[in-house]
Amino acid sequence: xxxxxxxxxxxxxxxxxxxxxxxxxxxxxxxxxxxxxxxxxxxxxxxxxxxxxxxxxxxxxxxxxxxxxxxxxxxxxxxxxxxxxxxxxxxxxxxxxxxxxxxxxxxxxxxxxxxxxxxxxxxxxxxxxxxxxxxxxxxxxxxxxxxxxxxxxxxxxxxxxxxxxxxxxxxxxxxxxxxxxxxxxxxxxxxxxxxxxxxxxxxxxxxxxxxxxxxxxxxxxxxxxxxxxxxxxxxxxxxxxxxxxxxxxxxxxxxxxxxxxxxxxxxxxxxxxxxxxxxxxxxxxxxxxxxxxxxxxxxxxxxxxxxxxxxxxxxxxxxxxx
Amino acid sequence: xxxxxxxxxxxxxxxxxxxxxxxxxxxxxxxxxxxxxxxxxxxxxxxxxxxxxxxxxxxxxxxxxxxxxxxxxxxxxxxxxxxxxxxxxxxxxxxxxxxxxxxxxxxxxxxxxxxxxxxxxxxxxxxxxxxxxxxxxxxxxxxxxxxxxxxxxxxxxxxxxxxxxxxxxxxxxxxxxxxxxxxxxxxxxxxxxxxxxxxxxxxxxxxxxxxxxxxxxxxxxxxxxxxxxxxxxxxxxxxxxxxxxxxxxxxxxxxxxxxxxxxxxxxxxxxxxxxxxxxxxxxxxxxxxxxxxxxxxxxxxxxxxxxxxxxxx
Numbered sequence: 001x002x003x004x005x006x007x008x009x010x011x012x013x014x015x016x017x018x019x020x021x022x023x024x025x026x027x028x029x030x031x032x033x034x035x036x037x038x039x040x041x042x043x044x045x046x047x048x049x050x051x052x053x054x055x056x057x058x059x060x061x062x063x064x065x066x067x068x069x070x071x072x073x074x075x076x077x078x079x080x081x082x083x084x085x086x087x088x089x090x091x092x093x094x095x096x097x098x099x100x101x102x103x104x105x106x107x108x109x110x111x112x113x114x115x116x117x118x119x120x121x122x123x124x125x126x127x128x129x130x131x132x133x134x135x136x137x138x139x140x141x142x143x144x145x146x147x148x149x150x151x152x153x154x155x156x157x158x159x160x161x162x163x164x165x166x167x168x169x170x171x172x173x174x175x176x177x178x179x180x181x182x183x184x185x186x187x188x189x190x191x192x193x194x195x196x197x198x199x200x201x202x203x204x205x206x207x208x209x210x211x212x213x214x215x216x217x218x219x220x221x222x223x224x225x226x227x228x229x230x231x232x233x234x235x236x237x238x239x240x241x242x243x244x245x246x247x248x249x250x251x252x253x254x255x256x257x258x259x260x261x262x263x264x265x266x267x268x269x270x271x272x273x274x275x276x277x278x279x280x281x282x283x284x285x286x287x288x289x290x291x292x293x294x295x296x297x298x299x300x301x302x303x304x305x306x307x308x309x310x311x312x313x314x315x316x317x318x319x320x321x322x
Numbered sequence: 323x324x325x326x327x328x329x330x331x332x333x334x335x336x337x338x339x340x341x342x343x344x345x346x347x348x349x350x351x352x353x354x355x356x357x358x359x360x361x362x363x364x365x366x367x368x369x370x371x372x373x374x375x376x377x378x379x380x381x382x383x384x385x386x387x388x389x390x391x392x393x394x395x396x397x398x399x400x401x402x403x404x405x406x407x408x409x410x411x412x413x414x415x416x417x418x419x420x421x422x423x424x425x426x427x428x429x430x431x432x433x434x435x436x437x438x439x440x441x442x443x444x445x446x447x448x449x450x451x452x453x454x455x456x457x458x459x460x461x462x463x464x465x466x467x468x469x470x471x472x473x474x475x476x477x478x479x480x481x482x483x484x485x486x487x488x489x490x491x492x493x494x495x496x497x498x499x500x501x502x503x504x505x506x507x508x509x510x511x512x513x514x515x516x517x518x519x520x521x522x523x524x525x526x527x528x529x530x531x532x533x534x535x536x537x538x539x540x541x542x543x544x545x546x547x548x549x550x551x552x553x554x555x556x557x558x559x560x561x562x563x564x565x566x567x568x569x570x571x572x573x574x575x576x577x578x579x580x581x582x583x584x585x586x587x588x589x590x591x592x593x594x595x596x597x598x599x600x601x602x603x604x605x606x607x608x609x610x611x612x613x614x615x616x617x618x619x620x621x622x623x624x625x626x627x628x629x630x631x632x633x634x635x
Contacts, residue, residue: 043501158589188364189528190586193572197580215502218574245577259506261535262575266554269513270506270535276471277501292503 007034007074009176009209010055015069017047017054023067024280025050025233029307030211032177037203037210039220039241042230043277048213051230052181055211056096057086074176092122095170099182101162105154111138111165112150115172122173137168141198160191167198174206181213196223217257221245229253232288233280235307239314249316251296252289287319295320325522326353326376326490331385333368333375337594344593345371346382347546350620353490358516358523360537360554362530362569366593367543369526373492376524377411378402389490407437410483412476414495419479420467426453426478427463433486452481455518456511473504477511484515490522497532509536530573534558542566545593545601548620552627562629564606600632608633 010032017025025047032038042048053059055071057078071078098104115134138146141164154162170178184192200223203210220227221241228238237250248254255273264270275292284291290300299319307317331349334342346368353359361369375382378394387394413419420429430449434440450460456477467475483491497505527533533540541551550563561567571584586605591597597604603613612632620630
């Protein structure tokens with residue numbers, strides 16, 4: 001386990017995604033070791049889901065396009081690869097789960113058939129062996145009476161159970177990387193905790209690396225080893241989770257943590273951030289956060305701050321870090 | 323002074339195989355003038371049905387909704403109309419709630435027209451006034467909903483709820499679709515309006531941290547029933563019902579790790595076939611034999627909170 005943890009599974013450098021020549025994600029760098037969970041956090045339109053889809057090479061190309069950068073999975077750059085090579089990697093080396101499991105599952109096939117298909121896609125086993133492996137996977141993700149559950153259809157399951165089935169399919173080939181895009185946003189809070197515990201346990205047992213995309217700072221704080229905060233299509237701060245929540249340095253992260261209701265006494269006015277997240281076409285010059293930032297200076301309005309080290313392992317793209 | 327008093331409200335919906343979903347079972351609550359009551363629970367607990375039944379957007383099967391001395395359940399549709407100016411609603415999705423073909427000025431004036439209030443000039447003045455109240459420029463009246471951000475659209479929806487100068491607003495997941503940075507602006511706006519206008523609010527949400535922030539009192543729902551209610555600080559600081567304890571424990575907060583939290587097994591049972599006894603016993607780590615058989619009644623505690631749990635007789 002110790003050796004595997006030292007390995008870099010995912011290494012993204014200088015990623016730029018364009019739509020019609022305009023960058024919607026720019027200069028994104030992320031790296032993820034085996035067994036590690038990295039939280040990619042931000043509000044709507046910040047580019048976190050586009051980054052996740054780019055890593056899986058699932059972007060709608062065209063109109064979107066990876067204009068620049070490298071995405072290395074176990075050292076191999078995915079950007080120049082064609083669709084046949086990517087299909088071999090997806091599911092086998094990297095897998096993805098989404099917010100809404102119902103739309104990702106096929107309503108006319110039993111969950112056993114769907115998991116067995118995922119198993120047979122990546123290993124040459126008999127139907128019977130694949131079905132038995134599917135039952136093992138359902139047991140592993142905590143579905144009660146897994147053999148009986150093989151014959152059930154997605155609509156006969158609850159939202160939490162459907163997300164467990166998606167995770168079972170993702171695990172079919174023991175991928176090195178799991179990309180989880182808001183996997184619990186559609187679930188109730190008590191079920192959310194169960195699913196996140198499951199993903200956390202699986203990555204600790206198997207050494208699978210997890211990229212968790214979420215808007216929920218509380219989720220990131222509880223499960224992730226490291227955090228990358230996105231705003232305006234860029235990573236604006238990255239740090240070990242404990243450091244980031246104890247001492248956020250980018251003015252956006254700081255303001256975001258201060259504004260949540262849980263951080264304030266009941267009934268008091270929340271320290272609100274003025275304005276709203278700019279849509280990709282209307283991002284301002286300089287630091288994208290400057291029109292909403294209480295600490296903005298002239299430099300913030302003209303020059304883009306680089307992601308720079310503010311303390312060991314802690315980087316922030318801010319001219320006036322907190 | 324009690325503004326709204328709900329007594330034994332019950333509502334069922336037809337379900338598959340001739341069964342009925344018990345959406346609300348004997349729900350009773352009170353809202354005093356100027357008070358914010360937060361109703362919290364997970365999907366299917368009946369919280370939205372409660373809001374709709376109070377507003378008469380759907381009809382309850384039994385029970386009373388006494389608003390300002392009148393039982394709304396017994397009013398005819400026609401007799402309900404003058405009451406509606408005092409009872410307004412804000413929903414989760416501000417885009418779905420605003421007609422995209424109409425200018426904001428028309429959207430805000432429409433309730434006044436329906437209620438036959440004022441002439442054109444007076445209505446325009448009132449529209450300008452509510453726009454200022456929600457922090458939008460008067461020029462917003464000439465624009466269309468799609469020209470505004472999500473947070474601004476929710477301000478417009480709030481302005482429309484305010485235009486008739488109501489006494490009670492039902493806010494059903496009113497900040498749930500908003501980004502964190504915008505959500506706090508809208509929560510501040512709602513708190514400010516409540517102070518300024520003396521509004522009563524029934525604030526429905528799945529988000530306990532939001533409920534805690536805005537509410538004077540909290541009611542926790544599970545499978546169509548209130549299982550605990552009381553002053554916000556007593557429910558948050560000393561939750562008695564094991565479900566409230568688990569719900570509080572499950573809310574992930576920044577700066578905390580997952581260790582040491584209460585974990586519920588399983589999910590909310592099918593509301594068309596609720597478990598006998600206490601509906602929560604199938605997921606409760608502290609369940610007693612009695613919990614499987616007898617449903618605990620909502621019982622008043624020494625500090626004024628109410629709990630439906632055999633552990634707190």
